Amino acid sequence: MNIKTLSLIFFKNYEELNINFSKKINLIIGNNGAGKTNLLDAIYYLAFCKSYFNSRDINNIKFGEFFFSIKGVFKKNNSVEHVYCAFKKGQKKVFKRNNKKYLKYSDHLGFIPLVMLSPLDINLINEGSEFRRRFIDSVLSQFNNIYLKKLIKYNEVLKSRNIYLKQRNSFLKHNDLTLEIYNEQMSNISEYIHDEREKFIQMFNPIFKNFYKKISNQNNIVNLSYQSQLNNSKLNELLKVNFNKDKLFQYTTCGIHKDDILMQTNENLIKKIGSQGEIKSYLIALKLSQFYFLKTILKLSPILLIDDLIDKLDLNRVEAIIEIISKDDFGQVLISDTNNIDLENIIKKYSKNYEIFRVKNAKILS
Numbered sequence: 001m002n003i004k005t006l007s008l009i010f011f012k013n014y015e016e017l018n019i020n021f022s023k024k025i026n027l028i029i030g031n032n033g034a035g036k037t038n039l040l041d042a043i044y045y046l047a048f049c050k051s052y053f054n055s056r057d058i059n060n061i062k063f064g065e066f067f068f069s070i071k072g073v074f075k076k077n078n079s080v081e082h083v084y085c086a087f088k089k090g091q092k093k094v095f096k097r098n099n100k101k102y103l104k105y106s107d108h109l110g111f112i113p114l115v116m117l118s119p120l121d122i123n124l125i126n127e128g129s130e131f132r133r134r135f136i137d138s139v140l141s142q143f144n145n146i147y148l149k150k151l152i153k154y155n156e157v158l159k160s161r162n163i164y165l166k167q168r169n170s171f172l173k174h175n176d177l178t179l180e181i182y183n184e185q186m187s188n189i190s191e192y193i194h195d196e197r198e199k200f201i202q203m204f205n206p207i208f209k210n211f212y213k214k215i216s217n218q219n220n221i222v223n224l225s226y227q228s229q230l231n232n233s234k235l236n237e238l239l240k241v242n243f244n245k246d247k248l249f250q251y252t253t254c255g256i257h258k259d260d261i262l263m264q265t266n267e268n269l270i271k272k273i274g275s276q277g278e279i280k281s282y283l284i285a286l287k288l289s290q291f292y293f294l295k296t297i298l299k300l301s302p303i304l305l306i307d308d309l310i311d312k313l314d315l316n317r318v319e320a321i322i323e324i325i326s327k328d329d330f331g332q333v334l335i336s337d338t339n340n341i342d343l344e345n346i347i348k349k350y351s352k353n354y355e356i357f358r359v360k361n362a363k364i365l366s
Contacts, residue, residue: 001113001300002332003043004080007071010062012038013362021334022355023075025326025347028336030359036336039359040116040305043334046072046083047112047303049095049105053120057087074112077300083112106152110142113294113302117287119311124286125271125279129260136197136261139204139290143297147196154189154256157182162251172247174240187236190256194230197259201226207292212285215320222270222282225262229254280312284321291330301331310337319346326350 008017013035030036037053044052045060054060061068067088074081084096095102102108123131141148161182165172172179205224212222229238238254239246245253263270263282270282287304294302304325310318325333326347337343347354358365 001303002075003046003072003303004075005073006039006042007069008042009067009069010065011042011068011070012060012062014038015062015362017362017364019357019364021332022353023332024353025351025355026332026334027344027347027354027356028334028359029338029340029344029356030336031338034359035362036359037118037307038362040118040307040334040336042070043072043303043305044114044116045070045085046074047114049085049093049108052116052118057093058089061087061089076112081111106148109148110145113142113298113300114305115287115291115294115302116305116307117284118307121283121287122279124283125263125274129258132261132263133257133259135286136200136259139293140196140200142294142302144196147193150189150192154186154193157185157189158252158255158257161186165246165252166250169247169250172243174243183236183239186239186252186255187234190230190235193256194228194259197228197256198226198231201261204289204293208285208289211288211292211324212282214324215285215288215317216278216281217316217320218278220265220278221267222285223262223264223267225264227260227262228256229258230256276312277314277317281317288321288324295329295331301329304330304333306333306335308337309335310340310343315342315346318343319349322346323350 002023003021004023006017006019006021008014010016013033019039028036028039041052050057051060067086069084069086072083074083082098084099085093087093093105095105095108097108097111124135137151141151161179164178164182168176168178201224208224209222212220229235235255239252242254265274265278265282270279274282291302291304309321313321322343324330335343344356
């Protein structure tokens with residue numbers, strides 16, 4: 001899988017841009033604010049129907065304009081695919097593939113397998129469990145459409161149950177019929193989601209350990225552990241036991257929306273004992289493992305986007321990463337960074353198939 005060309009109009013700080021990419025390594029260099037990260041985000045948009053950084057589409061329109069558009073031409077196996085996204089103020093976002101409009105954005109998810117690594121991913125380690133659940137969901141949703149549909153349905157029922165808990169709070173009883181219907185719906189869906197998440201971590205963990213060892217060149221013992229209230233109980237039972245608690249707080253206090261992943265090194269949480277370099281290595285190992293996992297499942301190499309690679313890494317680790325992603329078993333890679341001659345030299349050392357783009361004021365310098 002690779003992106004051949006990208007065209008932007010009024011997207012973030014870009015007025016207009018057309019760019020052709022190498023099918024292997026692409027290094028995008030520029031100062032902070034030049035627009036290099038926005039290029040990666042535009043490609044992410046075409047894969048996930050949304051920005052990696054700004055959840056509201058209106059925030060991605062260039063200042064002073066009223067719309068943006070993104071077009072990409074992709075090579076997938078032996079076919080050429082045209083993907084188009086446009087958003088105009090006051091209107092619904094339009095998403096098309098080969099000129100055919102999607103009725104639901106979720107129908108597009110997984111068509112362009114893609115992995116994004118950004119400094120924002122530090123939230124995976126340092127912030128709450130919702131970031132780690134989102135990581136699992138983003139991987140599974142790219143190849144398991146049943147999982148995606150059940151996850152969407154679960155969140156819909158959860159939202160309805162929480163609204164009902166607030167609206168009917170003083171009248172609620174254990175045998176409330178509407179609440180029992182919500183409980184049954186959530187329980188039926190959650191068992192599948194829990195099992196898929198558990199299987200994923202079991203398969204993913206050894207891949208992750210292998211990549212971490214290659215990148216860090218250390219003997220630290222890293223581990224990912226899936227934590228869920230459903231590991232030992234059925235959700236229907238938990239909802240009944242927690243009825244009074246849910247009634248008190250007026251929201252659902254148990255379920256798969258509370259799942260987490262313990263991210264450990266030497267049996268301690270990495271966020272508590274890891275240095276900045278170790279945490280960055282941990283994150284990169286996670287994302288390279290995500291790439292390898294998706295490639296194995298899909299029999300297709302995802303596009304790999306890496307924003308700000310050098311930050312918080314010594315050159316030995318950077319070289320180890322470039323050596324890995326330059327090999328034939330990795331596909332197209334796009335890397336953004338500030339002006340760094342060391343990174344250019346490392347790429348030239350390990351790859352013959354590369355392009356270097358220099359960005360200044362949202363323009364590609366020739």
